[in-house]
Amino acid sequence: MEPLLWIVLGVVLVVAEIFTTTLFLVMFGVGAFAAAGAAALGAPLALQAVIFAAVSALTVAVARPVIQRHRTAELTGEEQPFGVRAITGSSALVLEQVDANGGVVKIDGEIWTARSYDATQVIETGTRVRVIEVKGVTALVWRDEFTVDEQPDKDE
Numbered sequence: 001m002e003p004l005l006w007i008v009l010g011v012v013l014v015v016a017e018i019f020t021t022t023l024f025l026v027m028f029g030v031g032a033f034a035a036a037g038a039a040a041l042g043a044p045l046a047l048q049a050v051i052f053a054a055v056s057a058l059t060v061a062v063a064r065p066v067i068q069r070h071r072t073a074e075l076t077g078e079e080q081p082f083g084v085r086a087i088t089g090s091s092a093l094v095l096e097q098v099d100a101n102g103g104v105v106k107i108d109g110e111i112w113t114a115r116s117y118d119a120t121q122v123i124e125t126g127t128r129v130r131v132i133e134v135k136g137v138t139a140l141v142w143r144d145e146f147t148v149d150e151q152p153d154k155d156e
Contacts, residue, residue: 002048006036023067024060031056084134087112092131092141098123105139107131117142 010032017025035052043051087107095111096104100119105112116123117132117140129141 002039002045003036006032006039006048006052010036023064027059027064028056030059087131087139088134090131092129092139094123094125094127094129094141097125098129098141102138105129105131105141107139112139113137114139114141116140 010029013025013029013032017023017029031052031054034055035048038048038051039045090107092105092107092112092114094103094105094114098105098114099116099122101115103114103116103123105114114129115138121143123129123141123143127143129143131139132142133140
């Protein structure tokens with residue numbers, strides 16, 4: 001009966017992690033599953049509790065920092081950005097007028113829906129803009145004085 005209780009506790013902790021996304025409760029879930037294994041092998045309750053505590057502490061101390069580092073790793077060296085991170089900050093061409101309500105831009109050969117990052121800006125067709133942020137499938141763009149293609153030489 002004890003293995004079943006540990007398994008239920010482990011499942012509850014893993015399911016609770018879905019709602020928190022902190023990668024903390026799942027570590028205790030792993031500890032509960034380890035304690036369930038010890039209970040299935042006939043270990044006394046005190047040893048099961050020690051195994052639960054030890055495995056939970058080890059996974060929090062060792063595995064969680066590694067997982068967090070990979071989740072929030074900044075780009076280094078030769079890594080190339082992809083997805084939304086690849087287009088944030090890039091230049092785009094306005095294909096249909098962009099304002100606070102919508103519009104269309106071309107970013108690196110792809111057509112994107114767009115809105116003006118500044119609700120007061122109305123950006124005309126043919127204007128170069130900068131992608132400030134991406135929300136869902138909509139690029140929030142900004143018209144600056146200088147874009148990548150139009151920046152003056154530093155010598156001037």
